[in-house]
Amino acid sequence: MKTIQIENAWRGAKRCKNCAIRHLVLFADLDQADFDRIHHPIDDIEFEPGSRIYRQGDDMPFVYTVRSGLVKLEQSRPNGDKRIVRLLSQGDLAGLENLSGQVAEHDAITMDHVKVCRIPRSVINSLQRDTPNLHNALMQRWQKALSGADNWITRLSTGNAKERVARLLLLLDENSTDDCFFLPTREDMGAMLGITTESASKATAEFRRQQWLKPLSQNRAWIDTTKLHRQFD
Amino acid sequence: MKTIQIENAWRGAKRCKNCAIRHLVLFADLDQADFDRIHHPIDDIEFEPGSRIYRQGDDMPFVYTVRSGLVKLEQSRPNGDKRIVRLLSQGDLAGLENLSGQVAEHDAITMDHVKVCRIPRSVINSLQRDTPNLHNALMQRWQKALSGADNWITRLSTGNAKERVARLLLLLDENSTDDCFFLPTREDMGAMLGITTESASKATAEFRRQQWLKPLSQNRAWIDTTKLHRQFD
């Protein structure tokens, strides 16, 4: 895990104003005066694939904005196996529950190379008092997280294995800015869809044989959205 | 559908202060001055079982506090079948998405006799400016909804049919104040668990034969939580 923290440069969040994805992040609507109120460091952190950003049960005084890459939120069942309940990508907020004082409800684990901004809870809380825009932004995030969760249930946990895999691929494709997208391991697919690794593999292999899915280099892939849609949605 | 709206009596939300479940609802921490700021009617509405409170796609300027009864939130798939993504009970807020200006993402349908308070969005918005406590209350609701959704995925959409039914019964039991709880139709169980009506029925019948589940009068039932837990959790 690489941690890039140049505290002086960041003190007061001076560079948030120039953030390349500012329009996507929580602080999109803050003005100069708001930024001047930030007196705690906002760290820019990079993670390698498979790193854990935080752990279920942790009491973390931070939320994280995903700047790039894919993050999975997974919960462990008492019997030990894991279910992935959501994926976060650019602009999403991880650790929302920390804002209302709860401990983390998931393990947050990076799927590929990930950059995040780590924002202290105190920054949010103090800004909250004075900037109504932040409230709206936060509400949007909650709302987005919630509708993501509902979607997960209706689209990814419903129907037979092939349908689920197809909808997952379509979802990954939609959320990609690129024309290709990150293809998870079969194990992760299974954990997202509530099916076994092998079932995920069988469906994936079948799609590849049908030429509806073309794996490219390095965990990336392309799909024929029209054909997949026609078959499974 | 019965609508009880005595607008004079309610104008200004005078009675919210004396609400029997005030400690559970959004307005728990408001003070006299806050209540005086409410200038739109908050209606008290009762629904019979199977009523639709609002419909997916509706643009509703309201949120609803559930005062009693059970409400299901369901989403339709393009192919027409429905998946229940969440249950709401006493103290929960329905239609949260309306607050951030989205149209309703679900059908909200009552499962038994339900009482709700219908709160205009404008009330929330205007209070929001002046009462930080409302913010916290709202954040708690978002958080609760979200963790409910995650739970739904890990507990109710994972494992085989019997496990899922068992966990649903345990969940219904936990959320009941009573020592018995509302037992949904097998069709609704199926829609919650992502299994067929018949599979839900087979599991339910099996549990009854094992004496782990005892249906009482009128859609209500009792379970042996210890035994169900031991078998399935």
Added chain:
DNA sequence: AACTGGCATTGAAAATTTTCAATCTGAAAA
């Protein structure tokens, strides 16, 4: 170039779930 380790894929049998058609049951209506 050969080796290695981690995934992915495949196949076949076992287990589970769905499908579909028949009953069964209990509560409300006549």
Added chain:
DNA sequence: TTTTCAGATTGAAAATTTTCAATGCCAGTT
């Protein structure tokens, strides 16, 4: 009380999924 009917249950065959064991396939090292 009898009728009626929607929902619940059941059974058996078909379909799907899991399980488990065996290869296959790279990408990165020796």
